[in-house]
Amino acid sequence: MVKKPSKKPAERRSAVAKTPTLADIAAEVGVTKITVSRALNAPEQLSPATLEKVRAAIKRSGYTPNLLAGSLSSNRSRLIVALVPSIAGAMFTATMQKVAEHLQEHGYQLLIGQAGYDDAREDALLEAVIGRRPDGIILTGIVHSAQARQKLRAARIPVVETWDLTPKPIDMLVGFSHPAIGKAAAEYLWKRGCRRPAIISPDDRRARLRAEAFSAVFAAKKYAVPVVEAPAPTPMGDGRSGLTALLKTHPDIDGVFCGSDNLALGALIEAKARGIMVPRQLRIIGYGDQSYGKDADPPLTSVRIDGAAIGRIAAEMLIARATGRPPKHKVVDVGFTLVERAST
């Protein structure tokens, strides 16, 4: 079984000039690879003279460490992936911002993946994400299939679910109760004298949880709350048309619980266009407390979620895990605040 000797490495792969590697730097300086590796990851272990020489060589060559190789070897990728249903969702941006900041301080990098609303795609994305072996995954309000949950568990990657309080978290969780919000909004409107409220809601699962809890409160008072749904993400226009639709079938409504500030703002505009006095004749309450709500006329009452806090806590949890320290709490409820303004 005679075998031809294989070609020399240099000829093996593509012929174009490669980017420099650790070995190149090491050869240039006259040390071994591990010394260069230490210059990057544990500089305090090297003598000042060696460190200086290595750094100079790195700068000269424009060397950029291949993190794929490093991660593969060390089994730590210093990468956290956050999956959001849609990049467009204004709600999550504050959270992501905070997560990115926090992680950066600890030498981790955040990459954001868009899961979309398609279930098959979600599975494929998750597979790809797990394949890259991140040190942690942040899930934002994603409906994951049983199979996906199974894969996540099997991968042994720390997971934080956010923006919701699911009954059986995969691992860790930072969120709040959507039904509690619906209930609070209903009770608040009732207290303000509202007796015939309606709902305009996005058609996503969590918005429905809020809407249902809202309806339940009034159902207990023998009133069936009319509901109009609009496909997420909801533009302002859907708030206008939503109110129009509601008024056609229920001209006597005296309040609207909107599933997003966008919808609420649209309803507000439509009400004004029709000469309906807000809040005198119609009380409007939104959700999300977007920055533009307080600039509306009248300023918009809304439910405020501390997205930044969610981000901070989620990041802390993952960092704690990555450093071998278990987080104090695996489940955190950040609650919500009803911000009262002139629209109610």
Next chain:
Amino acid sequence: MVKKPSKKPAERRSAVAKTPTLADIAAEVGVTKITVSRALNAPEQLSPATLEKVRAAIKRSGYTPNLLAGSLSSNRSRLIVALVPSIAGAMFTATMQKVAEHLQEHGYQLLIGQAGYDDAREDALLEAVIGRRPDGIILTGIVHSAQARQKLRAARIPVVETWDLTPKPIDMLVGFSHPAIGKAAAEYLWKRGCRRPAIISPDDRRARLRAEAFSAVFAAKKYAVPVVEAPAPTPMGDGRSGLTALLKTHPDIDGVFCGSDNLALGALIEAKARGIMVPRQLRIIGYGDQSYGKDADPPLTSVRIDGAAIGRIAAEMLIARATGRPPKHKVVDVGFTLVERAST
């Protein structure tokens, strides 16, 4: 020089049960690693019987391929990274959406990194991104340092810059001319009879390009356009306060060129609150043509950018590159549209 024999592999690394690898699957089925690899990447090369057995074993074990290892070996990561200045920027979401769709169809994955407004951070992020050896990078309106540009070139990773027409692109480019927009807006307002316009603008570089070109047109007509700047990203409130500030010093203005629809909407609200008739006394024009603009009262004239087209073209360029085919054009100008509505 006697050396102790090293410990067996199983004892070398962490003792916890590992996730399965290609080798595990191969052993279970009774083939070699490469056969399992082919089952995943080139199933047509295997006999139906073998393929079936391998697939069954994969499913049974819950195996997820380690893409770090695969990418390292094959030198293709099937990963495209997009860097945006801020996740919150509503403008880029349409682009990212389209990019994600397009890439997914071709088996690539999109990950989004937030560069932030900090320059030092931008360099660090870029280093980390290059380190992960993506097959392509999409830059959205980022001011990159000379050093960063150098690194990008050295990394030989295909790069598409977007949302701008820079004079010396790093590699490929899909954008439009910001000065052309400023000029067009100015000429349009002039034609509508506007003689004393003002500007409310975010303080980012590209918004300034538009503002300066706008001012230049009126400077040629011997009128110095007053400017108010607000820190990006601009909330509606800054539009309100911006108009207030302008009216204090220039009570005779008859038009406002706003650097974002948010600012324009804020100005609109403030004008209404002051009883200023729009467009009769004050013409307002925005930028971005966000969905809520047409629901404003009056509907907002704005400059529309086809963000989806930018995304599609950028993705096409990168895919073309990745498949060895050079793209038809390295620089594409997608232009813009002035959408005329009742606010002017």
Next chain:
DNA sequence: CCGGGAAATGTTACCGGTAACATTTCGAAG
């Protein structure tokens, strides 16, 4: 001048895949 421990650097063997080439198997033609 020597011993010994800390500091600095080196050696070896992987991490988990894929490229490139080699070999074996198999069906159909001669």
Next chain:
DNA sequence: CTTCGAAATGTTACCGGTAACATTTCCCGG
């Protein structure tokens, strides 16, 4: 029953780093 090329599978050597342990260097007190 060969022969032969295509199809199926295997072998070997990496990709570019890091872990774990080994060795060498250096400095200091005795």
